[in-house]
Amino acid sequence: MYSELAYLRGVYPPARCSPPFGNCSIGNSDVKPLIATHNMLLSHAKAAKLYRDQYRPKQRGFIGIAANAFMYEPYGDNEYDREAVRRALAFKVAWVLDPLMYGDYPTEMRQYHGKELPNFSREERELVKGSLDFIGVNHYSTLYATDCLHFPCSPESNRPILGYVNFTGERHGVPIGERTGMSEFFVVPQGMEKILDYIKRRYPNMPIFVTENGYSSPAQNDELQDYKRIEYHKAYLAALARAMRKGADVKGYFIWSLMDNFEWVHGYSIRFGLHYVDRRTLRRIPKLSARWYAGFLTNRSHCQSGSLPQNSPAQAMLLKQQISDDHFSSCR
Numbered sequence: 001m002y003s004e005l006a007y008l009r010g011v012y013p014p015a016r017c018s019p020p021f022g023n024c025s026i027g028n029s030d031v032k033p034l035i036a037t038h039n040m041l042l043s044h045a046k047a048a049k050l051y052r053d054q055y056r057p058k059q060r061g062f063i064g065i066a067a068n069a070f071m072y073e074p075y076g077d078n079e080y081d082r083e084a085v086r087r088a089l090a091f092k093v094a095w096v097l098d099p100l101m102y103g104d105y106p107t108e109m110r111q112y113h114g115k116e117l118p119n120f121s122r123e124e125r126e127l128v129k130g131s132l133d134f135i136g137v138n139h140y141s142t143l144y145a146t147d148c149l150h151f152p153c154s155p156e157s158n159r160p161i162l163g164y165v166n167f168t169g170e171r172h173g174v175p176i177g178e179r180t181g182m183s184e185f186f187v188v189p190q191g192m193e194k195i196l197d198y199i200k201r202r203y204p205n206m207p208i209f210v211t212e213n214g215y216s217s218p219a220q221n222d223e224l225q226d227y228k229r230i231e232y233h234k235a236y237l238a239a240l241a242r243a244m245r246k247g248a249d250v251k252g253y254f255i256w257s258l259m260d261n262f263e264w265v266h267g268y269s270i271r272f273g274l275h276y277v278d279r280r281t282l283r284r285i286p287k288l289s290a291r292w293y294a295g296f297l298t299n300r301s302h303c304q305s306g307s308l309p310q311n312s313p314a315q316a317m318l319l320k321q322q323i324s325d326d327h328f329s330s331c332r
Contacts, residue, residue, distance in 0.1 A: 001068040001138075003036040008161060011265055020155040030161050031116050038118040041099050041128055048131040066136030066211040067096045069199075071191035072145040075171060080147035084165045088145045089198060091163035101203050103129030112160040134251065135199060138212035141184070142191030143167045144176060178228075181216035181270050189235035196243035196250065207251045210240065214256030214272040216263075223276050229289040255293065259284055 002012065008029045010017030016027030048063050055061070072088045074081035090098075090108040098106045103125040109117055120128060146166040148158040157166035169176050169186050177186035192213070199208060215232040217223060233255065244250050260273035268279055274290035277283070 003033040003040070007032040007036045030159060033161060034113065034117055037095065041096070042124060044100065045124075045128040045131040049127060062133035064132050064134035064136050064209070065096065065100060066138050067093050069093045069137050069139050069195050071139070071142040071188070071195040071198075072167070073142060073176065075144040075146040075166075075168070080150045081145060084145040084147035084163075087163040088165045088167070091165070093195075093199070094202065097132075097135060097199075097203060099128050100132045101130070101206070108163070112163065116160075132206070134207040134209055135203060136209050136211035137195065137199065138256075139192055139195050139210060140182075140212070140214065141169075141180075141186050142176060142188035142194075143169055143184070143186075144171055179218065181218045181221075182266075185216060187215075187232055187235070189232075189239045192236045192239035193243045193246075196240065196248040197246060200243070200246075200248040205249065207249050209252040209254070210250065211254055212256040213253065216270050216272050223271060224285065224287050226287045226289045229274075229287070230292045233289070233293070 006012040010022040010024040017024040021029040090106040094106040148164040177188040259275035260277040
């Protein structure tokens with residue numbers, strides 16, 4: 001995410017980019033993101049080695065990295081767009097994880113980037129390979145992917161840095177899922193199951209943590225009675241449970257976020273929190289989702305009505321949507 005937003009689009013510091021992605025004073029959007037990611041992967045590998053050599057024998061901790069992992073669906077019912085989905089996953093997710101698991105970048109990236117994609121020396125390859133004890137997955141949404149090798153695309157999409165793939169959240173004017181407070185985030189629960197299945201197949205037997213998954217409320221919504229956030233997490237947790245039943249070794253799940261926060265370039269305009277933060281007083285108020293999640297974690301959310309207000313019009317609907325998987329829904 002950092003390499004794309006700082007060195008491809010130039011919207012994060014140090015604001016490096018080039019047309020058609022942006023008009024920064026300096027930068028090369030086709031090459032610099034590759035170099036930035038390469039250096040970050042080497043930094044991770046060196047930190048992992050340092051920890052394993054000097055600290056893990058005593059602390060017995062483990063170390064991983066989190067990939068910003070959208071899922072993708074083919075825009076059209078054709079093999080070109082299905083191949084675009086495979087390229088998108090390679091250029092977005094495997095770009096980060098393949099070197100740390102296997103010692104080199106995905107073959108799909110080598111095919112289209114050629115010499116512009118950095119190489120690992122023999123020593124660096126030995127350093128990066130196997131430098132993960134777990135895979136972190138930051139997953140929020142799913143987008144459509146369109147092939148740009150055989151179909152006309154915008155100048156931005158028709159470039160190797162994006163894998164010659166165009167991304168969109170709409171098809172024929174219909175969004176891929178319910179809209180949220182983030183323009184590129186849609187509610188597509190099955191994407192959670194599919195991205196975890198993809199990672200399970202590409203990196204067998206690796207423990208997985210869902211390190212971020214969250215819902216941003218649309219503007220003007222009632223922030224304290226955030227039924228939509230509860231619906232989102234129930235649906236995504238149900239999809240996670242299905243992935244676990246199919247063999248994904250998921251060890252943990254983290255909601256983004258505990259409270260409304262400073263959300264990068266969106267500042268305070270976007271709210272992901274389970275707790276509402278009054279920007280004037282900084283008072284923190286639990287939203288309905290915070291009470292639901294507390295009950296969920298203690299197996300009380302569907303066995304007791306205390307986690308939802310009495311006579312709530314959404315109560316019956318929410319209870320019907322409770323997760324049926326044994327990992328999450330047994331009553332005690």
